[in-house]
Amino acid sequence: MLSAGDEYPIHQTPEPVAYSGSDRNFYDRYFFNGYSADGSTFFAAAMGVYPALNIIDGAVSILRNGKQSSVYLSRPLNMERMDTHVGPLSVEVVEPLKKIRLRLEETEGLALDVEFEGRAFPIEEPRFTRRIGSRMMMDLTRMTQNGRWSGSVRVDDESIKVSPDDFTGTRDRSWGVRPIGAPDPQPLIPAPTPQFYWIWTPTNFPNLSMFYHVNHDEHGVTWNTRAVIVPDGVAQGEGIHLSDAKMNVTYAPGTRRMASAYLDMTDPQGRAHKVTFEPIGTFLMKGIGYGHDKYRHGAFRGDQLAISREDFEPASLPWQVPENLHIQEIVRAKHEGPDGLGSEGIGTFEQLFMGPHAPSGFKEILDGAA
Numbered sequence: 363m364l365s366a367g368d369e370y371p372i373h374q375t376p377e378p379v380a381y382s383g384s385d386r387n388f389y390d391r392y393f394f395n396g397y398s399a400d401g402s403t404f405f406a407a408a409m410g411v412y413p414a415l416n417i418i419d420g421a422v423s424i425l426r427n428g429k430q431s432s433v434y435l436s437r438p439l440n441m442e443r444m445d446t447h448v449g450p451l452s453v454e455v456v457e458p459l460k461k462i463r464l465r466l467e468e469t470e471g472l473a474l475d476v477e478f479e480g481r482a483f484p485i486e487e488p489r490f491t492r493r494i495g496s497r498m499m500m501d502l503t504r505m506t507q508n509g510r511w512s513g514s515v516r517v518d519d520e521s522i523k524v525s526p527d528d529f530t531g532t533r534d535r536s537w538g539v540r541p542i543g544a545p546d547p548q549p550l551i552p553a554p555t556p557q558f559y560w561i562w563t564p565t566n567f568p569n570l571s572m573f574y575h576v577n578h579d580e581h582g583v584t585w586n587t588r589a590v591i592v593p594d595g596v597a598q599g600e601g602i603h604l605s606d607a608k609m610n611v612t613y614a615p616g617t618r619r620m621a622s623a624y625l626d627m628t629d630p631q632g633r634a635h636k637v638t639f640e641p642i643g644t645f646l647m648k649g650i651g652y653g654h655d656k657y658r659h660g661a662f663r664g665d666q667l668a669i670s671r672e673d674f675e676p677a678s679l680p681w682q683v684p685e686n687l688h689i690q691e692i693v694r695a696k697h698e699g700p701d702g703l704g705s706e707g708i709g710t711f712e713q714l715f716m717g718p719h720a721p722s723g724f725k726e727i728l729d730g731a732a
Contacts, residue, residue: 366444380441386414387539389660390443392453394464394478395710396511396524396531401642401692402426403522405474405515407464408650409453411443412660415543419659420448422466422474423649424517428675431517432649433472434657437667449667459484462533468516470671476513476524478533483598485573490586492577495550502538508564508571508592509533530566532710542660556727557717561609563625563639565695565709569594572637572697574607574625582721589627604629613722613731617681618715620691633700639711643692644676648685655685682728688714
């Protein structure tokens with residue numbers, strides 16, 4: 363099965379690019395978010411390619427005035443991985459590792475045409491490999507980059523100008539194995555208690571980006587993490603890697619939602635850094651397919667282009683419904699560095715908390731904080 367990708371020197375196996383090994387859960391995905399400096403407008407998008415399922419899908423979601431509006435799109439991949447269009451939604455690599463154009467032609471009342479320009483070279487996060495019992499749950503690589511946006515966004519009759527002096531955000535690329543499409547009907551033996559504790563905080567400050575993430579097991583033991591400060595314009599590997607990073611989370615009573623948080627870290631010279639996070643708005647990741655009960659990533663939606671719109675108000679939805687657990691809080695952030703240096707910025711505090719987590723006092727699948 364030859365495709366356009368076979369014209370490029372990108373092969374990783376002896377097979378044509380259309381094939382991606384033997385795991386049906388292999389995926390290759392783009393993710394984007396962007397937000398105004400005051401946090402009043404937030405948009406996000408995703409596009410995923412699932413070679414073994416022969417599906418490509420995508421979504422765009424815009425949060426404004428407490429209302430989140432989403433468009434979900436899906437079509438057969440037709441084994442052509444280089445065709446990054448899902449109907450009116452497209453991703454164009456303008457300059458690899460630096461500039462990406464994201465476009466949604468007017469669809470169900472939503473539209474955007476924006477270009478992302480990276481502030482520095484992307485960071486490569488440590489490889490994520492996690493098994494549940496005998497079964498591989500995830501095995502993937504991800505690169506992440508902060509940047510500035512330009513263009514325009516429209517929600518129904520309202521058009522919003524997106525200028526780089528006002529809109530920053532994050533984009534990532536990840537590829538590998540994670541649960542996609544129809545759930546596996548074969549149960550694990552013995553049946554495990556679902557558990558996942560995840561924090562990801564890409565943050566934009568005036569002259570630098572800060573990246574932190576962590577995965578904990580049920581005991582609070584870290585199995586994947588990184589903390590790095592990346593000044594604008596630096597090349598690959600030239601960020602400041604921080605150690606002894608610890609995120610301290612205060613939860614809203616009776617929930618698992620972050621009410622405030624601060625991150626303590628140490629730079630290579632042994633100097634302390636602290637970043638505080640204050641939420642100013644909640645974006646549900648199901649709005650771009652993550653964990654969505656109906657429009658989940660890789661779901662089969664027919665053998666033709668499928669498009670659907672959905673609207674909801676995040677503040678009015680119950681936090682403990684599984685598809686509402688994965689969120690990005692829009693946050694104001696303050697960095698306190700050595701010698702009294704620091705700055706204020708804006709970013710996202712992504713969280714997905716399910717199952718036991720001893721440091722937080724969580725004992726069941728969805729019990730809330732005391």
